[in-house]
Amino acid sequence: MKIINARQTLTANGWQEDLQICIDKNGRIVKIGQPTAIPTASVDMLLPAPTNLHSHAFQRAMSGLTEARGPRSKRQFLDLAAVDVSLSRPAHA
Numbered sequence: 001m002k003i004i005n006a007r008q009t010l011t012a013n014g015w016q017e018d019l020q021i022c023i024d025k026n027g028r029i030v031k032i033g034q035p036t037a038i039p040t041a042s043v044d045m046l047l048p049a050p051t052n053l054h055s056h057a058f059q060r061a062m063s064g065l066t067e068a069r070g071p072r073s074k075r076q077f078l079d080l081a082a083v084d085v086s087l088s089r090p091a092h093a
Helices: 057-062 077-082
Strands: 003-013 014-023 029-033 041-048
Touching: none
Parallel strands: 003 041
Antiparallel strands: 003 014, 014 029
């Protein structure tokens, strides 16, 4: 278990001073309160981690729509993988 002492902590009730946060082995907060145990870490300020709300779902709707090189090109983007890369290597003397 991790025990963190924080001089200032942002909680659901606003800023609190001199709190101890206990975190179990799964990374879940199990206790927030006054310091009672020997801490494994001490910090000046502790903020809750923001939730990751970003998504790449919009890219699914675009799938297959952006693979053409241009309006006059019949060559597809994935065809570029077949280009001979040996042409871009310097020749050995």
